[in-house]
Ligand SMILES: Nc1nc2c(ncn2[C@@H]2O[C@H](COP(=O)(O)OP(=O)(O)O)[C@@H](O)[C@H]2O)c(=O)[nH]1
C-alpha cells in the first residue's frame with residue numbers, strides 16, 4: 001500500500017493539465033478530485049464529470065479548502081472532495097491553478113506532489129486551446145487575464161518543490177510522469 005498522496009497538476013491553460021490528469025487516472029488508477037466552478041461548461045464537458053458547474057449562488061454555499069478567481073470565473077476545491085477520493089485510492093489527482101497549488105503545498109506538505117507543466121512557447125498553448133474547440137471570444141479574453149499570464153511560469157513559492165515537465169512531446173511527458181509516480185508507489 002502507498003501513502004496517501006494527491007498529485008496536483010498545475011500550469012498554464014492549454015499546457016496539458018487535463019491530459020496528464022486523465023493519463024494518471026487511466027494508467028495508475030488514481031481517483032480524480034472534481035472541483036467546482038462558475039465557468040460555463042465547454043461543449044463536451046459534463047456536470048459531475050469534468051466539474052461541478054455552479055451558479056454564483058450555489059458556489060457560495062459550498063465549504064472550500066481553497067478557492068480562486070481565474071479569468072473572471074470562480075473555482076474551488078474541498079477537503080471533503082479529497083477525503084472522498086482517498087477512500088477510493090491512496091494516490092489521487094487534482095487540476096489546480098498555481099495559486100491553488102501553492103495552497104496545497106503549504107497546507108498538505110509532502111502529501112501534495114506538485115507537477116508544473118509548461119510548453120516552450122505560448123503560441124503552442126493558443127493553438128492547443130483552439131484545437132480543443134475553445135470559444136474564440138472567450139479565449140481572446142482569457143489570454144489577457146492576469147491569471148493566465150501568471151501561470152505561464154513556475155511561481156517562486158514552488159521552486160524546488162514542484163516537478164517541472166516541458167510538455168512539448170507527449171511520449172516524453174508520459175515517461176517523465178511515469179518516473180515521478182514510481183517514486184511514490
Ligand atoms: N485553485 C483552483 N484552481 C482550479 C480549481 N479547479 C480548476 N482550477 C484551475 O482553474 C484554471 C482554469 O480552468 P479551466 O477553466 O478548466 O481552463 P483550462 O485550464 O483551460 O482547462 C486552471 O488552471 C485549472 O487548473 C480549483 O478548485 N481550485
Ligand SMILES: Nc1ncnc2c1ncn2[C@@H]1O[C@H](COP(=O)(O)OP(=O)(O)O)[C@@H](O)[C@H]1O
Pocket residue numbers: 011012013014015016017018019020128129131132167168169170171173
Ligand atoms: N504533448 C502534447 N502535444 C500535443 N497536444 C497536446 C499535448 N498535451 C496535450 N495536448 C492537447 O492540447 C490541448 C490542451 O490540453 P489540456 O489537457 O486540455 O490542457 P489544460 O487542461 O492545461 O488546459 C488538448 O486538445 C490536448 O489534447
